Amino acid sequence: MFEGYAGTSDSGFRDEVEAEQALARGQLLAELGADEDRPTLAGPAGAEAEARLAEFARHTVFDGQVVTDEARLRRIVARHDPHVYLGTFGTCVYNPDRALCRTSNDPGAGQPVLADCQPLACRNTALTPANRQALNGHLTKLEEALANRDRLAPYVRHRPEEQHRETAAFLARHAPEPAE
Template sequence: MTWINAYCAQRERPDAIPDDRGRLPHLTTRQFRRTLAWFIARRPGGTIAGALQYHHQRIQMFEGYAGTSDSGFRDEVEAEEALTRGQLLAQMGADPDRPALTGPAGAEAEARLAEFSRHTVFEGQVVTDEARLRRILARHDPHLYPGTFLTCVYNPDRALCRNPASPADLPVMSDCQPLACRNTALTPANLQALTSHLTELEEALVDGERLAPYVRHRLQEQQRVTAAFLTRHTPESAP
């Protein structure tokens, strides 16, 4: 707090931490819940293994924060995740040069994105007020969920990630099957991630004879399915 106030004073900023009865206030970890929620909501997915590991860490943090799952921290993280998703979708909808989404649900994703943009983009400018964007998202949620390997166009009746214990209104991204699910749409970044994954599979198979037969078979199957998927859904103009 001393460093922040000195920084603000040097730069004549008005957002220093105010005194509490003539002294700096006492801070506790509870006051950083929003900061922690913000970090979790914006954590990149990374590789499959990394995403799964981070998913487990999230569950532990949710259930263990303040010693109880009723602490409300889960709700704060989910609210930040929704806001992050809304900001990204609004920016996508405002970009006139953005390549169209492809994949099994690409056309549906474009239609949902266009409808969402009607509420978030005005004269080419994106809504930046957080409270307003949260209200728009609550009323006009397109149920598009950007991820590393796909953009989920969520339809619960055809979602392969669903199970009886999961809520019907949200995809279970940690159980996603992007190459098989009809809810899959693809951005250029998704295609690049899948292409990089295919390259990693091919490199792993260069020394395939050194692998256990079962491992080699699984890698070969993943390579075949990924290559076929990319062949079907990569735009002809893409490099």
């Protein structure tokens, strides 16, 4: 949506929006990093997400308190961005070499294209409890759509059946570790 601004005197607007998004993301990630009681992230990139959050917390959490000064947090995000992006159906632990939403020679490869995310297939995906809940909600909707599957033509029911199978298998494969 911002392409119309690129290369014009208004292109600074895009930078401003991205800076605000980075700050908001940094605040959320700092809170996550400071929360010692939260469930561990699961998924193919769950361990990497935890490592990045722990490293980010080294810069943003002091005596259990998250840095609240905006200017300071902006500087920290600029220098130590963990490149973790919270989404609805998955949390992106961005690594451009593994990204399915980008081509390797993409000039904008510095960040993911969340609108093109393929959370079930990408190795950059981690799962928060909210992500699992959203995926389970998606499963329920698919089940409702398939409730009368015998009345649906095979070509109509094929896609939701595939999605259901893939989503259920993904959730089973990446179930969270039981709490100790």
